[in-house]
Amino acid sequence: MKFSKGQSCDTCLLKCDIYSTLIKTENGMEENKPLHAILKKHDVICKQGTEVTHAIFLVKGSAKLYIEGLNNRNIILYILKPPAYIGLLSFFDSPFYSYSVTALEESEVCFIELGLVKKLYVENHELLLSLNKAFGKSVTSIMKKIISLNQKQIRGRIAENLIYLSELHNSHSFHLGLSRKEIGEMTAISEENTVRLLTEFSKEKIIATKGRNIEILDMPLLKKISEVG
Amino acid sequence: MKFSKGQSCDTCLLKCDIYSTLIKTENGMEENKPLHAILKKHDVICKQGTEVTHAIFLVKGSAKLYIEGLNNRNIILYILKPPAYIGLLSFFDSPFYSYSVTALEESEVCFIELGLVKKLYVENHELLLSLNKAFGKSVTSIMKKIISLNQKQIRGRIAENLIYLSELHNSHSFHLGLSRKEIGEMTAISEENTVRLLTEFSKEKIIATKGRNIEILDMPLLKKISEVG
DNA sequence: ATATAAAGTTGATATATAACAATGTTACAA
DNA sequence: TTGTAACATTGTTATATATCAACTTTATAT
Secondary structure (H helix, E strand, O other): OEEEOOOOHHHOOOOOHHHHHHHHOOOOOOOOOOEEEEEOOOOEEEOOOOEOOEEEEEEEOOEEEEEEOHHHOEEEEEEEOOOEEOOHHHOOOOOEOOOEEEEOOOEEEEEEEHHHHHHHHHHOHHHHHHHHHHHHHHHHHHHHHHHHHHHOOHHHHHHHHHHHHHHHHOOOEEEOOOOHHHHHHHHOOOHHHHHHHHHHHHHOOOEEEEOOEEEEOOHHHHHHHHHHO | OEEEOOOOHHHOOOOOHHHHHHHHOOOOOOOOOOEEEEEOOOOEEEOOOOEOOEEEEEEEOOEEEEEEOHHHOEEEEEEEOOOEEOOHHHOOOOOEOOOEEEEOOOEEEEEEEHHHHHHHHHHOHHHHHHHHHHHHHHHHHHHHHHHHHHHOOHHHHHHHHHHHHHHHHOOOEEEOOOOHHHHHHHHOOOHHHHHHHHHHHHHOOOEEEEOOEEEEOOHHHHHHHHHHO
């Protein structure tokens, strides 16, 4: 992880809610410059169990948000793409992260001191409301995940996940930033069965795979498989 | 569900955050009297998929919060006891509930118009912060639940659930407000296996059961079983 | 008090999925 | 360029857990 404090928000293309609040209020931009960091693949952005000290904003790249469970097994809840708040779910409540986030590729994030964020949203409820909104979205997706993991069987889970990834990439044809093992961690399926199911779907001409490149050939069927469970 | 609008917050013993905000600000108490309701067992308090129109506050009794999944199967996430916000998780984000809540016994709730709550927390961030805090707590507990349901096996899940219920009742000996089927819905275990495990634990002198009364005899062992998975 | 439904129980069987093992393939560093 | 580690694949076996079926007990309503 490479930090730099020179970077100015003025040149940032994303303009997060925190930034817009900062310039709206009389809090100077200069003394509150966020910490900018460039991350390599596999770099840990935040770690389950550690203290929440900054709001983190994903500016570039992508990351996986996951809970570290028993026996070194992870469950990936979702993939983050910019613009996304990372500290979000742990933000208001506990001082400790209840999950971890690591970069899936070369990425960039901003660290904004929690003290500043808190100060800002006491002065400005717009910010708190917008943070809340993003927060709520995550909850809805987590509910869906719980149903999926517990009530669908592996074929349905993989199908659902492929649809999710396709929507994330906005295309029926995309490059997985994820290993088979990680696909397994998103669906709570063993690595071996993940592989088996992907080749099964290939044989059935529902998808086409070439290494980590995936193309969805029969989306309606995939949706059906996902819905049946 | 029996409604009454006569009830005044002044006589309420709980004094929720919304009430304290209401009297702190110049919003009159009289014109903003909440809708008070008395519920019977099994009464639905809010229903997954329906519009969120009120903040709901549980004043008396208890309720189960659950997601309605596939094939009429539910997953109970947790039990609510007063004081508790019910609309919470769906509050900020979506206009629709992502879960359902029903009363487990004769209970009382307050319905506070969402418009009023929103107006209040724009005027008063203290309220928003306190709602947020409660919100965050739920998220943490849901994370735990995901791990439990996906990475522990049924013995560990039942053990964990018995500990949870014991803590909820603040006693090693308590009356379940839940059927065996509902215990199964809390742990994602079939009703039959739920029964089997409870009798198993009884035979092993870890618990003692008499109908829906449960006494935990060996808490350390139960904790061990829960941790091992 | 009796009927009927809901809840609880127990055993036998089926099955989805993980775990194990072995091997092939690709990426990457010395 | 070769060696090493991470990733991917395939077949076999083991097992946890659901499902099915039959039965008992307890509530609830007439």
